[in-house]
Amino acid sequence: MARTWNRDRAAKRIQTRLSEVRLQDIEIRKYVRDTNLDNLPRTVAYRVDGVHLYADIVNLDDMLNVTTVEGETCHKRTLRFLNLHYRAVHRILQEVDALFVDFHNQRLHSVVTKPYDTEDGRVHRAVAIGQLIIDVLKRTGEDADHPAAKVRVGIDSGKALAVSNGRRGHREPLFLGEPANHAAKRAGGGKATGIYLTNLARKVIGLKEADNPDVNPLSGSEIDASQKSANLSVTADKVVSEWKTDLINNPIGSFSFSGHTPPYSTLDIETLSVRNSRRQDAATVYADIDNFTNYVSANIGDDSGAKHVVRALHVIRSELDAVLHNDFSGRKVRFIGDCVHGLLVEGTAQTTDNETTISNMVLCAGGMRSSFDLAIEKLQDDGTDATDLGLAVGFEFGPMTVTRLGVKGALVRCSVSRGVIQAEREQHRCGEHETAIGQNAYDKGNEAVRGIFGSRRKRANLDYDAAVSELSSKGDKVAKAAAAFATAGLLKPASAPASPYSFQNRPTGPAKKDGFS
Template structure:
């Protein structure tokens, strides 16, 4: 197992380099059919549009379809998501909406047309939301391994947001920053299905704008009114027919899993397919910038303030990614707005060292917080951030079987990581304020006594920085922390010990299959 360390000096060097990349930032107004798919990191477009968030509510049921979280429930879940993603991808292309992100069970799309007509955009967003709902109600599969239709809840808001580049190292897509995206996501987060508009969006189309947003779904009559005004060029039956024809011509391959020899940092996610997927016990980590929505809202309409938003996001997310990937051998699955989702593990392709994985994740989460605080100070020092910005970072993680693959069709494939621990790690992040870190029950149970003591019965800890974490864990005989501390001490003394980088892919152990492999003729 490599000893992973974090140092303030390395972080400072990276942060300074990222700051230089966005010294000059350009803010432009979105115009007709502007291509947002390949934005440079120092350019953003101000876009007035309606935002749609679709949340598939029965994903957790798929993951819980078997008592043991084995390959069967992961294969069913991935097929479930793949079927529905391909249907939604087709819908958005047909109705000329912008596909922003499809992160496991959540879809974010933007309706920018008709230009200059906000009411028209909201009506169109409602019609698109109902079309997605109707299509996904028909895209399950019968048979021995029945795949259910998706049960969805949709949130919609309207307003101005910033479109920026999302992603690094060859995996980029548009990202929309601002209240409309965030508030649409919040409206989609409830437990009941239906279409839920913010009071802002309701007011735009002359509906009562003083309702309890999360409890007031659109009525059938209200949806029909929007459908009539939007007059979408395609019906649910047409989409389903084309979807089925496409599945016949381009069937979803069978999901086949192998383990990946750690670290995950040398796993090329862009080579994954259903037949070439990865699956093993791993730690899923969510790190979310707390207070960022209000920060964006305060600056979205002012050019200079908007430039600072772009600078801040670029520096903070890049450093979070670097800590995960470079320092601790993890792999970013994707950026989700101002949040990073990643995975890491210690051990072999066949057997994960659970305790060591949790200890490494604990040090990684603490290092992310230390780097975040250092980046905030650097941004304050160069004038990008003013006093009272209110930014913090909330981190959650958990341990369990994780399946990694890509879904969709060639030319439009998306990264995907599924597992009960993936859902739980996000829930742990959500219970944190901007100075807190939380660990899931499974990770806590597998952790060393040092990690358990650090978090206590609440499994949540405030102000857990790298220096605090490595000292506390090493002092209580956590082997991972002791190794990291020894490497740091040797490096400070000018010794030969160094933190081990991720091994070159050519010299990593070969990936091994994790499904049963018996000779022909044997039961």
């Protein structure tokens, strides 16, 4: 069946989202002591003054490249490696009473809100927690195949908006704003380990500004001072001891993979586990709302502006997810801040149709850009100006995994592979109007796909109409089918009268699960 994007269909979806998050219904609340941020309604956001901590496991690439071929052995080792460390970090955050925000593959995001009345106390506490994570993960490897994690921590402080991230059974708080973004950049600023503070956070605890915060980690004496100030009630010895006991009582077990019968839209990720994981050749995509941090910063100061931020985020991300899931039968893995990470595959559970998958991914990327532009237009018509935003899309093809890791009752979605890492890198090299294709997808796609992206593997303003037109003109069968399907949809019977009463031919009962979870 042809996978297609349709402007009228997208417009109706966007209009529905707009009606669900009307400006007059959105509430901006102040975060107070022990506010519960779980399962927030889409129409509620909290302005939170906190310290953001990102911890990146910088040797994940080493795990993914332990073998020349990216086979099952490589993926099993990497997933077990992550699972071991997820469990340890989950225990740390519980012990120190920090807010868990997200664990996306190698990257942890946490927020420190206590002590409530002192910013320097929160920064000192975040530094102490960061060092505790580093110390514990040095000791939670098992063997040469599953070594200790090497960790780089980034920290910043300030106000951010906490909103709902995801839908139904997969909700968690999402923090929007400069402190989250800047902490993430410090954690992702290089491969050297240590704790890296923004100059703002350094100033809060009385440290001199660094010429380059990405190459100037805290010294041992500076970390010691923060540890003494924070006086955490838990030690690395205690966490490691409890982690080892937990592994004995609740062993991880062996990862077991099977292929999912396409399309991915039928995959229920919430049923996956170590023994029930998926693995097959597929395409993976990162679609990131560009300039969103600046948009938040410009509007977070007053409630009126903050309401527009909440509305724009939910409308745009929901529509990007709908394009992936409803129009192209892909599957969202998770929302990562203002970014959508997803998977797409065509073929069978045993054999992926490489060219069809990649061509559909190109059309899907084009559909995302067309829907993004339409959402910006409709938001503006309805009073929300988000015209400063852009969309950066990167995708790759190769062996993909999808499963859930961590502690029972708090499992997190995980899709990790060389292709997943590369797709995110492709997205990062894009500007606000650009789409980039990974080298493997470029090589395994057809000549029409390579013609669209050129030798730089990057293209500006690739919307759906441009993708269909250019691919089909070069003989791409997927694009030709999409074009024919769209044309057929415009044809009307010449003489047959409409039946006065008609009913859709579909089964009764609960509606089929859509793309949100």
